[in-house]
Amino acid sequence: xxxxxxxDQPVIEDVSSIDPALAPFTCLxxxxxxxxxxxxxxxxxxxxxxxxxxxxxxxxxxVRRVFNKKLMAHMKIGGRLxxxxxxxxxxxxxxxxxxxxxxxxxxxxxxxxEIAKEFSDVRLWWTENGIIETSERFDVVLSSSVVGYILxxxxxxxxxxxxxxxxxxxxxxxxxVLAYDLAAFVRSRRLVDIPGPSFAYHYTRKELVTMLGxxxxxxxxxxxxxxxxxxxxxxxxxxxxxxxxxxxxxxxPYILPFFKIQHMLIAEK
Ligand SMILES: C[S@@+](CC[C@H](N)C(=O)[O-])C[C@H]1O[C@@H](n2cnc3c(N)ncnc32)[C@H](O)[C@@H]1O
Numbered sequence: 001x002x003x004x005x006x007x008d009q010p011v012i013e014d015v016s017s018i019d020p021a022l023a024p025f026t027c028l029x030x031x032x033x034x035x036x037x038x039x040x041x042x043x044x045x046x047x048x049x050x051x052x053x054x055x056x057x058x059x060x061x062x063v064r065r066v067f068n069k070k071l072m073a074h075m076k077i078g079g080r081l082x083x084x085x086x087x088x089x090x091x092x093x094x095x096x097x098x099x100x101x102x103x104x105x106x107x108x109x110x111x112x113x114e115i116a117k118e119f120s121d122v123r124l125w126w127t128e129n130g131i132i133e134t135s136e137r138f139d140v141v142l143s144s145s146v147v148g149y150i151l152x153x154x155x156x157x158x159x160x161x162x163x164x165x166x167x168x169x170x171x172x173x174x175x176x177v178l179a180y181d182l183a184a185f186v187r188s189r190r191l192v193d194i195p196g197p198s199f200a201y202h203y204t205r206k207e208l209v210t211m212l213g214x215x216x217x218x219x220x221x222x223x224x225x226x227x228x229x230x231x232x233x234x235x236x237x238x239x240x241x242x243x244x245x246x247x248x249x250x251x252x253p254y255i256l257p258f259f260k261i262q263h264m265l266i267a268e269k
Pocket of ligand 1: 029032033036084085086087088091105106107108111129130131143144145146149150154158176
């Protein structure tokens with residue numbers, strides 16, 4: 001993808017669904033978009049490698065790289081991709097260049113502006129309620145780290161929308177969904193407040209599989225992404241993913257299922 005040299009006014013299409021039943025989500029989505037935008041202002045211009053020197057959470061570093069590799073191993077590449085809740089520019093060069101056409105959709109307009117500066121041939125879509133109205137169909141819809149930050153009722157709409165947007169035989173890749181792990185279970189906290197303020201929601205594998213089936217998906221496959229060992233901080237967890245990626249991501253999720261940190265599910269229309 002070629003860098004953009006002179007794009008002051010990128011074209012961002014409003015694809016918001018006009019269904020009045022979705023109105024309650026507009027406030028939630030707007031609050032989340034504003035929080036993401038504030039976050040981005042703090043990191044804008046931050047080179048990822050610099051950020052990774054001071055921040056060790058699972059969104060970045062070796063953990064993220066291992067999870068991205070697993071994602072790439074399962075995505076049907078080559079066709080038309082909708083990156084639904086794409087976020088900003090980080091990580092996009094890992095998978096966008098593998099597709100013939102990429103559409104980036106966000107509720108956070110600032111993320112799309114950031115993308116427009118670096119990717120000239122990506123179509124930009126914005127939705128105020130998180131749901132998209134279009135007659136277009138895609139080969140792959142990617143929902144990466146979106147469902148862990150929306151409530152179950154919203155997640156159901158998000159997945160139902162993804163289903164509508166796929167052509168027959170199209171693939172949904174839902175990845176980096178927060179797992180309902182031992183820490184969340186012991187603290188009885190599925191819904192966790194995070195600074196911003198915002199929240200994260202921990203889903204069980206069963207809930208996600210059921211939701212996918214309910215909205216029409218078939219051939220649902222579950223792939224755990226990896227574990228976090230109890231008592232180990234994120235800095236050390238990152239080191240373990242650097243030195244033993246296969247053990248952390250492929251073996252331990254089956255031996256220590258309650259220490260899983262994130263889920264991936266692949267499904268077909
Ligand atoms: C944690 S970020 C993940 C960004 C990117 N997909 C990634 O994997 O790095 C979650 C993104 O989902 C977007 N988002 C939040 N609610 C959404 C919704 N209801 N529908 C679509 N995207 C949403 C947010 O604006 C944010 O950019």
